Amino acid sequence: MELFDNMFMGFSVAISWSSLWACFVGVTLGTFIGVLPGVGALAGISLLMPLTFGLAPTDAIVMLAGIYYGSMYGGSTAAILLNLPGSVTSAVTCLDGYPMARQGKAGKALAMTTLASFFGGCFSILLMMAFAPPLVAIAQSFGSPEYFSMTILGLLAASTLSQGSPVKGVSMVVVGLVFGLVGTDIQSGVARFTFGSNQLLDGISLVVLAMGMFGVSEILVNFTSAEFATSRQKVDTSWKAMWPNKAEWKSTRGPISRGSFLGAMIGILPGAGAAIAAFVSYSVEKRLSKTPERFGNGAIEGLASAEAANNSAAQAAFIPTMSLGIPGSATMALLLGALLIHGVQPGPLVIQTDPELFWGLIASFWIGNLLLLILNLPLIGIWVRMLMIPYHLLYPSILFFICLGAYSARNNPIDILLVIVFGLMGYGMKLLQLPAAPLLLGLVLGPMAEEHFRRALLLSRGDATVFITQPISAGLLAVAVVIVIMTLRSSLRRQRNFKQESTQNQ
Amino acid sequence: MSTENTGEPRRIGGFNTVELTAGVIVLITGIYVVIESLSYPFGSLQNVGPAVFPMLLGIILAALGLGIVFEGRIATTISPKIPYRAILAICAGLAAFAFLIDRAGAFISIFALVFLSGLAEKPFRPVPLLGVVVGLCLFITVLVLGFRGIVNISLLPGA
Numbered sequence: 001m002e003l004f005d006n007m008f009m010g011f012s013v014a015i016s017w018s019s020l021w022a023c024f025v026g027v028t029l030g031t032f033i034g035v036l037p038g039v040g041a042l043a044g045i046s047l048l049m050p051l052t053f054g055l056a057p058t059d060a061i062v063m064l065a066g067i068y069y070g071s072m073y074g075g076s077t078a079a080i081l082l083n084l085p086g087s088v089t090s091a092v093t094c095l096d097g098y099p100m101a102r103q104g105k106a107g108k109a110l111a112m113t114t115l116a117s118f119f120g121g122c123f124s125i126l127l128m129m130a131f132a133p134p135l136v137a138i139a140q141s142f143g144s145p146e147y148f149s150m151t152i153l154g155l156l157a158a159s160t161l162s163q164g165s166p167v168k169g170v171s172m173v174v175v176g177l178v179f180g181l182v183g184t185d186i187q188s189g190v191a192r193f194t195f196g197s198n199q200l201l202d203g204i205s206l207v208v209l210a211m212g213m214f215g216v217s218e219i220l221v222n223f224t225s226a227e228f229a230t231s232r233q234k235v236d237t238s239w240k241a242m243w244p245n246k247a248e249w250k251s252t253r254g255p256i257s258r259g260s261f262l263g264a265m266i267g268i269l270p271g272a273g274a275a276i277a278a279f280v281s282y283s284v285e286k287r288l289s290k291t292p293e294r295f296g297n298g299a300i301e302g303l304a305s306a307e308a309a310n311n312s313a314a315q316a317a318f319i320p321t322m323s324l325g326i327p328g329s330a331t332m333a334l335l336l337g338a339l340l341i342h343g344v345q346p347g348p349l350v351i352q353t354d355p356e357l358f359w360g361l362i363a364s365f366w367i368g369n370l371l372l373l374i375l376n377l378p379l380i381g382i383w384v385r386m387l388m389i390p391y392h393l394l395y396p397s398i399l400f401f402i403c404l405g406a407y408s409a410r411n412n413p414i415d416i417l418l419v420i421v422f423g424l425m426g427y428g429m430k431l432l433q434l435p436a437a438p439l440l441l442g443l444v445l446g447p448m449a450e451e452h453f454r455r456a457l458l459l460s461r462g463d464a465t466v467f468i469t470q471p472i473s474a475g476l477l478a479v480a481v482v483i484v485i486m487t488l489r490s491s492l493r494r495q496r497n498f499k500q501e502s503t504q505n506q
Numbered sequence: 507m508s509t510e511n512t513g514e515p516r517r518i519g520g521f522n523t524v525e526l527t528a529g530v531i532v533l534i535t536g537i538y539v540v541i542e543s544l545s546y547p548f549g550s551l552q553n554v555g556p557a558v559f560p561m562l563l564g565i566i567l568a569a570l571g572l573g574i575v576f577e578g579r580i581a582t583t584i585s586p587k588i589p590y591r592a593i594l595a596i597c598a599g600l601a602a603f604a605f606l607i608d609r610a611g612a613f614i615s616i617f618a619l620v621f622l623s624g625l626a627e628k629p630f631r632p633v634p635l636l637g638v639v640v641g642l643c644l645f646i647t648v649l650v651l652g653f654r655g656i657v658n659i660s661l662l663p664g665a
Contacts, residue, residue: 413608
């Protein structure tokens, strides 16, 4: 019954006025940001992160988590009404959501999204309550070699499993790790990669980098792709049109539960994340369906399963982040970075040293999901109207908020100039199709990886084999090697296929 | 982004130019990191100095750069048209804000930011942009006056 005591403690934290307020502000702003066309979840979180610096650590993380799943939800709204996925995650939502909207069932699609998201989220919170404590117990026996190997595995998995070229993904992780080196070396006091600048002695600020790479560069990308859609769709937001009828409840029950389960399983893995979860569960439903031809033409089952899966995966991603201190995605890395800024060292110790924070966060998930459900069903009308804001009014305002956030952290205008530098760099990376998200992961995990690497060698008296003689560490590294081999094989196969094709063409 | 681009990708000696650029940049970054790391103390295997980790990363990065070049032979990446006007306008707006915020206060900075970045789009729309300026100025006034001591931004020049 320890779980109940813990949850009781969690709720006593989360129901305090300050946490409730943080949660409310978080989910509302998150949804707002998610709905805005051309602003993804990552950009949104980086933009809003400075807001939380004045809060207590628990309230700050509650608010950031709220922004995160709020923006996931908001992204689906834009996907359904505009066929414009704000992030990869909601790309699957477009498949059936947009056709539903065109058939005049936008209200129903939005309501189903809210409901499915709620169920998916709840499933993963239950899972986190059940599995985080035992995972923490295992992680507490980990020493530096295990931590180092786990970090390497996490980084490799996260960068190779995501979309695009795995080589580029890994390269960007390494660039991130190098960025993490910038500043004073903790163990020797040597200033590294600072180019003699005092501004860089404290290292590269996570907020500044994220705002440049995800905020500014996203605006520049939007100018590259030229067309900005704004919605002119009329949506019937009456209760009767939105609430699913009996037949729809019955047909979506299965997809929602399967989507929640699959989403949670995939969400725990580093790198796989919500987008893959949504894709997998969507294709599973399509295969199981007796009428697969309806998928892509407004099948409510497809929408429900994708939404349940992506929210379930989004919540499940907190399990490794909070219990092991290893984030599986860039968004989680941002949240982890925010915890570090607040002086909380994420990892297995949090549950002991800061039980209020840990269980308070879980309790706030319940409240946040419930808030989204209560807020969003009546507010759908407002979100729909928000989609009509033209981009030429939106982007100067976003730029202002970027400036405000970067400046207010230290009241130093240099930070805004750094935002420009990272913005241009992020845009250049987009042009060269180098992904920015792994870079962020590397930046956050870099100092930790190096510290464990050096500590492991110190404790083993300079014996470099320690990483493969310790069984857990060896196992983790073995999995990493398997990932590398599999990636290489599929890359070589693509090369061969390409050669065959080009010889056939000649 | 690249989905809207059609046509043949440009190649140099069989290498896709976009991928080649990406690979070479990564390669050079790796080499630079290795060279830079040589200037830090190495320490011993037991007491690893600050040079070792960057050095390892630099070597890996250089190798990955070569990997990108190699892999890029088959890529069909095409570089999109770069919107120089928008990039210039937006960077100018941000830089103006950075330059003005400590000297001239928030109102003037916002004005400069919005109007300079507004040049990014054709046609230039002064009236809606003025609306944005007024809105943001109201917002910052409420923020500064409402959170006195937390948000330390001066609104007017010399304040």
